[in-house]
């Protein structure tokens with residue numbers, strides 16, 4: 330009988346009496362485990378071997394487990410302290426026993442919640458007793474920790490292991506272990522003689538013309554074979570989604586804006602009709618630049634028009650802020666808190682010259698805010714900025730654009746809330762439903778730019794609707810994770826990043 334090389338090796342090495350694991354066979358034959366697995370399944374299909382699967386559970390101590398290994402389980406420490414305090418004779422004040430045990434913080438709760446369960450004594454109305462017959466040396470959890478630390482990884486006592494697992498003191502991993510045994514047919518085949526046939530993975534034109542295909546053994550695909558896991562580099566899902574957003578917007582007829590991360594407050598705020606005494610413009614919220622402190626160039630006529638709008642408003646009935654406006658303040662440099670600074674640069678004609686309606690522009694770029702870190706806020710995030718300049722735009726155009734955009738990501742349940750921005754009227758916040766928690770989360774802010782902003786920029790005969798959406802929040806709606814810090818930063822969840830499927 331002719332068989333592929335690896336199958337011959339498995340047949341010759343396997344035995345009819347003792348099952349051998351894939352790893353043993355791999356060692357003995359000098360083949361890779363995945364090759365042996367494939368060969369074993371092929372042989373099983375021919376009835377020459379049986380492949381048995383078993384689950385092997387290994388346990389490893391967590392940091393907390395190792396800590397208790399050194400210091401003793403908190404409940405045992407409490408028991409010993411209680412004994413020392415004489416709690417086996419008569420009840421002792423809790424505070425005294427805890428003080429003596431040296432337990433601190435969470436350890437105290439842990440000790441208390443395990444103390445009575447394990448029969449070390451009782452806790453009642455602030456007093457603790459210790460059962461003189463209890464024996465910490467026969468604490469099965471403590472012994473299991475010792476055994477694991479001593480390298481005895483196969484602990485049989487499942488209940489104890491499960492407890493340690495639920496206490497977070499060990500981490501259990503399950504692995505499928507396959508082993509191979511010869512069948513009677515396998516033994517017969519061996520006795521009749523097997524030899525290695527070169528196995529061929531792919532049929533070539535040469536084989537067809539030469540007729541060689543008649544003599545070769547073709548290897549079969551085995552989609553069940555265990556394969557090595559590769560965790561090679563891959564594009565980060567945030568970057569992937571950013572690119573996907575760009576493709577979608579380009580598909581909707583938008584062009585991409587580019588501009589500086591560090592910009593003058595003029596472009597970031599003043600051009601947006603943000604009064605200079607607006608709370609968001611204080612040093613608490615912005616990351617100001619120390620060096621250089623100011624922008625060199627600002628277009629003088631634009632500065633004059635923007636100052637005019639701030640002081641006097643726009644049009645015959647216009648009314649300004651009547652608050653101070655200072656050019657030095659406008660020149661100060663900071664990390665942009667939104668990419669609407671790019672929109673002001675483009676709308677003013679500063680970036681690529683005067684633009685005639687209709688126009689559509691976007692950017693997917695980083696912005697920086699001095700927020701408090703929490704599950705939905707980081708100090709920097711990606712904003713999906715965009716605007717459309719056309720005649721007679723209405724809120725319906727704005728909503729329609731959002732519906733179309735978000736639908737490309739499977740999000741069809743947007744909700745809107747009226748909002749206030751100094752530069753838009755009307756303004757709306759957008760919300761989507763988190764697929765896991767069902768909570769409404771804010772995904773963006775939008776509106777129609779008001780005259781006080783557009784007139785100084787020189788946009789006179791068209792409307793401009795605009796938005797700033799969060800890329801990270803979009804990611805949360807698409808992938809369902811709950812903490813932004815899982816995705817980037819030092820706490821990121823590598824497993825999530827590795828395993829999240831690419832969606833397109």
Ligand SMILES: N[C@@H](Cc1ccccc1)C(=O)O
Pocket residue numbers: 666667668669750753774775776795796797798
């Ligand atoms: N700049 C706003 C987003 C926005 C852009 C354009 C118009 C309206 C709102 C923000 O960062 O929240």
